[in-house]
Structures are given as structure tokens and as C-alpha cells.
Amino acid sequence: xxxxxxxxxxxxxxxxxxxxxxNTAPSLAEALDSITEAGRFKIVFDMKDISFVSxxxxxxxxxxxxxxxxxxxxxxxxxxxxxxxxxxLNLVGLGTYFQIFDDLxxxxxxx
Amino acid sequence: xxxxxxxxxxxxxxxxxxxxxxNTAPSLAEALDSITEAGRFKIVFDMKDISFVSxxxxxxxxxxxxxxxxxxxxxxxxxxxxxxxxxxLNLVGLGTYFQIFDDLxxxxxxx
Amino acid sequence: xxxxxxxxxxxxxxxxxxSFIEQSIKEAGLDTRDVYAVKLAVDEACCxxxxxxxxxxxxxxxxxxxxxxxxxxxxxxRDQGKPFNPADVPPxxxxxxxxxxxxxxxxxxxxxxxxxxxxxxYSPQTGNxxxxxxxxxx
Amino acid sequence: xxxxxxxxxxxxxxxxxxSFIEQSIKEAGLDTRDVYAVKLAVDEACCxxxxxxxxxxxxxxxxxxxxxxxxxxxxxxRDQGKPFNPADVPPxxxxxxxxxxxxxxxxxxxxxxxxxxxxxxYSPQTGNxxxxxxxxxx
Ligand SMILES: Nc1ncnc2c1ncn2[C@@H]1O[C@H](COP(=O)(O)OP(=O)(O)O)[C@@H](O)[C@H]1O
Ligand SMILES: Nc1ncnc2c1ncn2[C@@H]1O[C@H](COP(=O)(O)OP(=O)(O)O)[C@@H](O)[C@H]1O
Numbered sequence: 001x002x003x004x005x006x007x008x009x010x011x012x013x014x015x016x017x018x019x020x021x022x023n024t025a026p027s028l029a030e031a032l033d034s035i036t037e038a039g040r041f042k043i044v045f046d047m048k049d050i051s052f053v054s055x056x057x058x059x060x061x062x063x064x065x066x067x068x069x070x071x072x073x074x075x076x077x078x079x080x081x082x083x084x085x086x087x088x089l090n091l092v093g094l095g096t097y098f099q100i101f102d103d104l105x106x107x108x109x110x111x
Numbered sequence: 112x113x114x115x116x117x118x119x120x121x122x123x124x125x126x127x128x129x130x131x132x133x134n135t136a137p138s139l140a141e142a143l144d145s146i147t148e149a150g151r152f153k154i155v156f157d158m159k160d161i162s163f164v165s166x167x168x169x170x171x172x173x174x175x176x177x178x179x180x181x182x183x184x185x186x187x188x189x190x191x192x193x194x195x196x197x198x199x200l201n202l203v204g205l206g207t208y209f210q211i212f213d214d215l216x217x218x219x220x221x222x
Numbered sequence: 223x224x225x226x227x228x229x230x231x232x233x234x235x236x237x238x239x240x241s242f243i244e245q246s247i248k249e250a251g252l253d254t255r256d257v258y259a260v261k262l263a264v265d266e267a268c269c270x271x272x273x274x275x276x277x278x279x280x281x282x283x284x285x286x287x288x289x290x291x292x293x294x295x296x297x298x299x300r301d302q303g304k305p306f307n308p309a310d311v312p313p314x315x316x317x318x319x320x321x322x323x324x325x326x327x328x329x330x331x332x333x334x335x336x337x338x339x340x341x342x343x344y345s346p347q348t349g350n351x352x353x354x355x356x357x358x359x360x
Numbered sequence: 361x362x363x364x365x366x367x368x369x370x371x372x373x374x375x376x377x378x379s380f381i382e383q384s385i386k387e388a389g390l391d392t393r394d395v396y397a398v399k400l401a402v403d404e405a406c407c408x409x410x411x412x413x414x415x416x417x418x419x420x421x422x423x424x425x426x427x428x429x430x431x432x433x434x435x436x437x438r439d440q441g442k443p444f445n446p447a448d449v450p451p452x453x454x455x456x457x458x459x460x461x462x463x464x465x466x467x468x469x470x471x472x473x474x475x476x477x478x479x480x481x482y483s484p485q486t487g488n489x490x491x492x493x494x495x496x497x498x
Contacts, residue, residue, distance in 0.1 A: 008215075008216075008221065009220060010221065011219055011220065013216070013220075019240070020284040021236045021265055021269075022269050022272070023236055023239070028255075038335055048211070052258075052262070052265075054236075054265045054269065055266060055269075055328045055329045055332060056269065058326040058328070062144070062320070062323055063325055065320060066321060066323075069320060070321075078280060079274075084254060084255050084259075085258075087112075087255065088258070088259070090334070091327045091332065091335050092314070092331065092332050092335070093314060093315075093316055093328075095253075096327075105216045105219050106117075106119070108216050108220045109117075109120060109122065109219045109221050110119065111120065111121075130374070130375055130378070132371070132374055132403055132407075133374060133407050133410070133411075134374055148470040163378065163399065163400070165374075165400060165403045165404060165407065165413045165467075166404060166465075166470060167407065168406075169466070170463040170464065173458070173461055173463055174463055177458055177459060180458060181459075185386070195392060195393050195396035195397075196396075198393065199375075199396070199474070201402055202473050202474070203452070203470050203473070204411045204453075204454055204467065208458055208461075222470045
């Protein structure tokens with residue numbers, strides 16, 4: 001899974017395409033860890049081209065959310081999430097842990 | 112000329128469509144003034160739907176740029192500017208007074 | 223009609239399995255939301271087989287059969303890994319604070335939420351069988 | 361072929377004038393950049409007529425003639441306002457800091473940069489005539 005990171009003044013935007021499943025979740029985790037390990041904790045995950053997320057994917061995002069919110073130093077927010085993916089996130093009870101934006105600019109502008 | 116303003120945490124995005132000429136420049140000036148008068152000096156002008164800008168339009172932007180940059184309190188940046196419009200801005204020697212972004216998110220992310 | 227395929231028990235199979243499911247259930251005429259639900263449930267079921275029944279990748283195979291009936295979609299997954307007792311699967315962690323959340327589980331719970339029925343059985347002869355059903359609304 | 365139209369000397373006319381110019385020069389086959397340049401030059405010329413020759417809106421009319429020749433585009437603007445001397449137009453403010461910039465001017469300079477020639481003449485009989493020319497590259 002190709003993951004791109006764009007670093008802005010106040011936050012980093014992470015973008016990837018395709019499926020986040022047990023096979024690809026480690027690449028996403030690696031990209032997110034590289035950001036938090038650099039001491040940056042304001043992250044936007046642009047899910048526009050993400051077509052599928054299994055529970056393994058959610059745990060990667062939950063793990064990052066914990067790192068970001070610890071000491072109130074930041075937050076991971078989601079943007080452009082496909083409707084079915086959002087529904088399954090809510091179904092599994094994890095929807096409440098993420099702020100979701102409709103628009104990438106609004107997500108970046110929130111930091 | 113319809114002008115919309117979207118307020119983000121660190122900056123305001125101004126968007127308008129059509130021509131900025133002697134007829135419409137006052138509406139743009141009014142919108143920009145409403146932002147600076149509210150004490151907000153970080154402004155993104157999204158020119159995606161702007162098809163024409165005469166020198167009257169440039170002077171409105173220069174006026175706002177002066178207000179924003181005074182006391183280093185902010186800046187007006189341009190985004191999605193059509194190629195011909197940018198060329199005429201450079202031709203008249205005013206291109207150097209503005210930072211120009213290709214992407215709205217990058218512009219908002221710069222503040 | 224019933225379609226059956228055998229996949230190696232590794233994570234690389236998951237994308238292929240999703241495509242196989244999508245192709246196989248096309249004729250059932252489910253809407254995008256239900257198609258997604260079925261693909262996700264099957265993905266979770268396969269991950270559990272790899273992670274728990276086999277205890278890791280490359281230990282065994284997964285046989286998947288898809289049967290589209292007039293009012294119901296039936297997906298059967300078989301493996302030769304170790305059996306488990308669904309009654310022992312802990313319930314999901316509701317109302318946990320972010321810090322309290324333990325980063326695993328949810329897969330089995332999701333399967334039950336996404337499908338209309340989830341049935342598990344084991345016999346030494348046939349191994350593990352997981353049967354997922356989804357009603358087809360007309 | 362020559363097209364001529366008369367517009368009221370007000371800012372509302374500017375959008376219509378741009379459309380008139382765009383229609384009238386279509387057959388010349390200029391690229392988008394040159395079409396934009398011509399529209400911008402004419403807009404600046406008309407603003408100067410309204411602002412300086414007439415000293416405001418609703419004081420008089422502007423007659424615009426467009427002539428497309430094989431290798432050249434000619435646009436003539438006429439008004440009955442007060443004449444001016446192009447030699448008196450101050451040069452543009454190059455290298456000024458932002459704070460030093462005076463927020464006017466540039467229109468006449470732009471016209472000369474955008475067109476291949478800008479010619480102005482006045483006679484008491486015909487009033488002001490501004491002739492803008494753009495070469496047509498083939
Ligand atoms: N197919 C299976 N074979 C063996 N054990 C299973 C199987 N499916 C689920 N389990 C058991 O149930 C638990 C919960 O499963 P699940 O909710 O899918 O979450 P996770 O796989 O992330 O632990 C697992 O940790 C495992 O002990
Ligand atoms: N058509 C005109 N009639 C009278 N005066 C003109 C005309 N065009 C230009 N001028 C004079 O030249 C000056 C510079 O014009 P210009 O560069 O277009 O900038 P601006 O119109 O913003 O002042 C004007 O201030 C005016 O004094």
C-alpha cells in the first residue's frame with residue numbers, strides 16, 4: 001500500500017489508496033508512526049481513495065489516536081470517508097473516537 | 112458578485128466567481144474588509160472560479176495585502192489562479208507581492 | 223448456484239477473497255452497503271481463521287463456498303485449524319475511554335452485526351465450518 | 361470585417377464589452393492567452409475613459425470598433441470626454457515596497473504591454489480615439 005504524507009505548518013495529511021486490511025495495515029501503521037515519532041501529533045487521514053477498512057485497520061487508527069491525544073498534544077481526524085466504511089466504524093462502536101470532516105481543506109483548517 | 116467566506120481556525124478563505132473589474136471590485140473589497148475589520152489577517156483568496164481580473168481588482172488585493180502584512184500580523188495568499196490572470200499580474204509587476212499556491216488545502220495549511 | 227474456491231491462509235489472499243465474494247454475490251442484487259457488509263464480514267472471518275485457528279499465516283488453507291438462493295445469501299468457510307467456542311469470545315468494549323480501549327477484538331462482533339446469522343460448528347472429520355447468512359431484500 | 365457597437369459609459373458595460381470583444385475576435389484564431397490579453401487591454405482602456413475622460417460613470421458613451429485583418433487585430437475606442445497626453449502618464453512603480461505602492465495606475469502601462477501598439481489621438485471634431493493593435497501569429 002502506497003502511503004503519502006504531506007506536511008503542512010500545523011498538521012500532516014496522510015493519504016493512501018485501496019484496502020486497509022491485515023495485509024496492508026502494517027504499511028499504514030508505519031507511515032503514521034513515522035509522523036508521531038517525529039513529534040508531530042496533528043494528523044489528517046484523507047480516506048478519499050480508501051475503499052475498504054477491516055477491524056485491523058481501525059486498530060491502527062485507534063493506536064495513532066491514542067498517541068496523538070495523549071497529553072492533549074494533537075488529534076487524528078478523518079476526511080472523505082466512504083459512507084459504508086463510516087457505517088461499519090459506527091457499527092463496531094469506534095465512530096465516537098474520531099472527528100470526521102467532509103472536506104480536506106476544512107480538516108487541515110481545523111488545526 | 113457573490114463572495115463567500117469560510118472561516119477556519121487560523122485563516123479565512125474567500126471565494127468568488129466571474130470577473131473582478133471596476134463593476135465588481137467593490138463587492139470583493141467589502142468582503143475582504145469585513146475580515147480585516149474583524150481583526151483577522153490571514154486570508155486565502157480562492158481564484159478557481161475567477162475568470163478575469165483588471166487592475167482595479169489587483170489594487171483591492173494590494174490594499175488588503177497591506178492591511179494583512181502590517182505589523183506582521185498576517186498575509187493574503189492566492190490559490191488556484193488561472194494562468195492568464197497570473198501572467199497579467201506578473202506583467203504589471205505585482206506578482207512579487209503575493210504568495211501563490213496551487214492547492215487550497217496547501218494554502219490553508221500554510222497558516 | 224454455488225461457487226467454491228480454496229485460498230492459501232495468508233493476508234495476501236484477503237484482497238482476492240474480496241473480489242471473489244463480490245463476483246459471486248453479484249447476481250443477488252444487493253445494494254452497495256450490503257455488498258460492503260458481506261465483504262467485510264468475510265474478511266473478518268478469514269482473518270480470524272489465519273490468526274486464531276491457524277495461529278499465523280502460511281499454516282493451512284481456507285475453503286470458501288458462496289451460494290445465492292432467492293431470498294438468502296449463504297457463505298461457508300472451512301479450515302483445518304484448531305476449533306474455538308464462540309461463547310468464550312468476550313463482548314465488545316462499549317463506553318471505554320480511548321486510553322482504556324484494547325486494540326484487538328471486534329471482528330467476531332462485527333460479523334454478527336453485519337450478517338443476519340453467523341453459525342459455527344466443528345467436527346474432527348470436517349474441521350471448522352463457519353456459515354454466514356444474509357437475507358436478500360426484494 | 362468590422363464590428364462596431366456603442367456602450368454606455370458605466371462599469372456595468374465592462375462585462376458586455378468583454379463578451380463583444382470575445383465574439384468579434386473569434387475569427388482571428390488567437391490562443392486563450394492572447395484573447396485574455398486583448399480583453400484585459402480593452403477593459404483597462406474603457407475604465408480609463410469612464411474614470412478619466414468622463415470623470416465618472418453615466419457621463420457619456422464609448423464606441424468600440426473591432427476589425428480583424430489577416431495578420432492584425434485592430435480595436436478602436438472613441439469617446440467624447442476630455443483629452444489627455446499619454447506622455448504625462450507616470451511610469452509604473454517598479455521595485456516599490458508593498459507599503460510604498462500607490463493603489464492606482466498600471467492600466468495604461470498594462471495596455472501597452474498587452475498589445476503590440478497603442479495609439480492615441482484627439483481632435484475637436486471626432487473626440488478621443490484610442491487604437492489598439494495586436495499582431496496575429498500564424
Ligand atoms: N476462527 C477462530 N478460531 C479460533 N479462535 C477464534 C476464531 N475467531 C475468533 N476467535 C477467538 O475469539 C477472539 C475474538 O475474536 P475477534 O472478535 O475476531 O477479535 P480479534 O481477532 O481481533 O482478537 C479471538 O481473540 C480468538 O480467541
Ligand atoms: N482615457 C484617458 N483619458 C484621460 N486621462 C487618462 C486616460 N487614460 C489615462 N489617463 C491618465 O493617466 C493616468 C494613469 O492611467 P492608468 O495607468 O490607466 O491608471 P489609473 O486609471 O488607475 O489611474 C490616469 O490617472 C489619468 O490621469
